[in-house]
Structure formats: structure tokens, C-alpha cells
Amino acid sequence: MDAELDGLLLDLDGVLVTGGRPLPGVPEMLATVLASDVPLRILSNTTLVPRRFIVERFRSLGIPLTADMVLTPPAAAARWLHDQGAQAVALFVAPGTREEFAGLPLVDPEAESGADFVVVGDMGDEWSAPALNRALRLLVNGARLVALGMGRYWKAPDGLRLDTGAYVSALSFATGQEPVVIGKPAPAFFRLALEALGVPANRTAMVGDDIISDVGAAQQVGLKGILVKTGKFRPEDLERGVTPDWVVPDVTHVLPLLGLHTDLGHIPTTNE
Ligand SMILES: [Mg+2]
Numbered sequence: 001m002d003a004e005l006d007g008l009l010l011d012l013d014g015v016l017v018t019g020g021r022p023l024p025g026v027p028e029m030l031a032t033v034l035a036s037d038v039p040l041r042i043l044s045n046t047t048l049v050p051r052r053f054i055v056e057r058f059r060s061l062g063i064p065l066t067a068d069m070v071l072t073p074p075a076a077a078a079r080w081l082h083d084q085g086a087q088a089v090a091l092f093v094a095p096g097t098r099e100e101f102a103g104l105p106l107v108d109p110e111a112e113s114g115a116d117f118v119v120v121g122d123m124g125d126e127w128s129a130p131a132l133n134r135a136l137r138l139l140v141n142g143a144r145l146v147a148l149g150m151g152r153y154w155k156a157p158d159g160l161r162l163d164t165g166a167y168v169s170a171l172s173f174a175t176g177q178e179p180v181v182i183g184k185p186a187p188a189f190f191r192l193a194l195e196a197l198g199v200p201a202n203r204t205a206m207v208g209d210d211i212i213s214d215v216g217a218a219q220q221v222g223l224k225g226i227l228v229k230t231g232k233f234r235p236e237d238l239e240r241g242v243t244p245d246w247v248v249p250d251v252t253h254v255l256p257l258l259g260l261h262t263d264l265g266h267i268p269t270t271n272e
Contacts, residue, residue, distance in 0.1 A: 005038075005258050007039050009040075009204065010040065011043060013046070023251070024250070042069060044070065068196075071192065071196070072097075072183075074100035077100075081146070089117045090135070090138050097121060101119075114138075118144070119146045121164055139171060145168065145179040150168060205223060206226065207228060210231075216241075219245070226248060226257075229248070
């Protein structure tokens with residue numbers, strides 16, 4: 001069949017990996033796409049690990065991904081801050097992601113004024129009242145609030161934990177400042193990825209397991225949205241007001257839409 005798509009954006013968790021391990025057929029699928037001339041980017045909202053970790057995980061499986069093929073909120077925010085001509089950035093992010101901001105001018109870690117941007121990600125257990133108050137003082141003293149996603153909470157091994165959006169909302173409530181959100185579902189995040197692909201939006205698909213922030217959000221910027229039935233997918237998701245362009249059992253079923261063929265017949269598909 002003729003290709004329906006020329007470019008591909010892939011969510012990471014629930015589409016390519018689950019619990020840190022690749023889903024069945026994913027290494028073969030990625031190898032097939034990388035060997036073709038179909039441009040690919042992985043679009044993940046993770047703010048806990050640097051892209052280097054993600055790339056190394058796939059490289060250990062023989063998949064030659066490079067860091068520039070992975071777009072995360074910290075990486076996108078660093079680029080955005082650079083484009084904004086940021087002069088003094090205050091980071092409230094996990095230690096592991098600080099390296100994504102290398103090359104940007106940072107304020108002193110104790111500073112309470114003098115920042116032009118306050119970047120808030122998931123600091124996990126590093127959050128404290130003094131840290132939040134320092135962010136507040138920097139904002140009141142003139143900094144703009146930048147959010148690395150707006151997740152409400154997530155499920156950690158020990159139970160639910162507040163996510164970035166909860167901390168951003170506290171700072172936004174206190175200061176009355178609307179945050180600049182970088183990450184899914186923000187349209188700018190998808191546009192940045194699309195720019196990197198160099199393929200028209202209507203010939204590019206976003207593949208995700210979140211019908212709202214992957215599929216629906218991608219469709220809002222003119223991309224095709226493909227929902228996989230892996231990861232967090234539940235049948236009720238299809239009644240949430242978003243109609244995916246395609247619903248597929250798993251990400252390996254996207255290959256024919258790209259005009260790519262590979263013998264995946266021997267690979268067990270995930271059971272639903
Ligand atoms: Mg996902």
C-alpha cells in the first residue's frame with residue numbers, strides 16, 4: 001500500500017517501553033524506521049532523566065538512537081530559553097536533568113532575585129518549603145514562570161506523588177502569573193518536534209497511549225493521532241471526546257502506514 005505518513009513522533013512510556021523495558025517488537029520496529037528515510041523523533045514528557053539515559057537504553061539493545069532524536073521538556077525548554085535570550089535562569093529541576101541546561105547562564109543556587117526565568121520541573125523529594133519560597137521570591141522579583149509539563153500526580157512505587165503541575169500551580173496561584181508550559185500537551189512542544197522533522201503536519205503522526213495529551217493534543221496542531229492499546233490505554237478512553245485517526249494494537253502496527261515492511265510476524269504482540 002502507498003504510505004499514508006512521511007514522519008513519525010513517538011511517545012516513550014507505554015508505547016516503546018514499559019517499566020523501563022522495551023515492549024515486544026519495538027527494537028525491530030525502531031531499527032526498520034531508522035534504516036528508512038522516514039524521520040523520527042521520540043516525544044516524552046519525562047523530566048526525571050536526561051536524554052542520554054534514554055538513548056543509552058536503546059543503544060544497549062543495538063538501536064542507534066541519538067540524543068537529538070529525543071525531545072523532552074527540559075531539552076525543549078533549554079532551546080526555548082536560548083531563543084528567548086535568557087540572561088539568568090533559576091532551575092527547580094531534578095539533579096539528573098540539570099545537564100540539559102548546560103550552556104545557559106544560571107543564577108546563584110541561593111539567589112532570591114535577579115533571575116529572568118524560573119524553570120519548574122519534577123524535583124521529587126528535593127522539594128521543600130524553602131525551595132518553593134525561593135522560587136516565589138524570584139518570581140515576585142521579576143522572573144517568568146516556565147513549567148516542564150503540567151502533570152497533576154503520578155504513581156511511584158511507594159504510592160501517588162505530586163507532579164510538576166501541582167508545584168507550578170502553587171507558584172502561579174501565589175503570583176497570579178500564567179506559566180509558559182513546555183511539554184505535552186502544549187502545542188509549541190509538538191511544533192518544535194515537527195520543525196525538527198521537516199515534514200508537513202498532515203503527513204506526520206504522533207503515536208501515544210494517552211488519548212488526550214498525545215493523540216488529541218497532536219491533532220490540535222494538525223498532526224495525525226495514533227492511539228496504541230498498550231501502556232495506560234483503557235477501552236473507556238475512546239469515549240473521552242477524541243477520535244484518533246488510527247487505533248492500533250501496538251506501535252509495530254504503524255509500519256505499514258509509513259510504507260515500511262518488515263517481517264514482524266514472528267514477534268509476539270502484547271496481549272490486551
Ligand atoms: Mg505514554
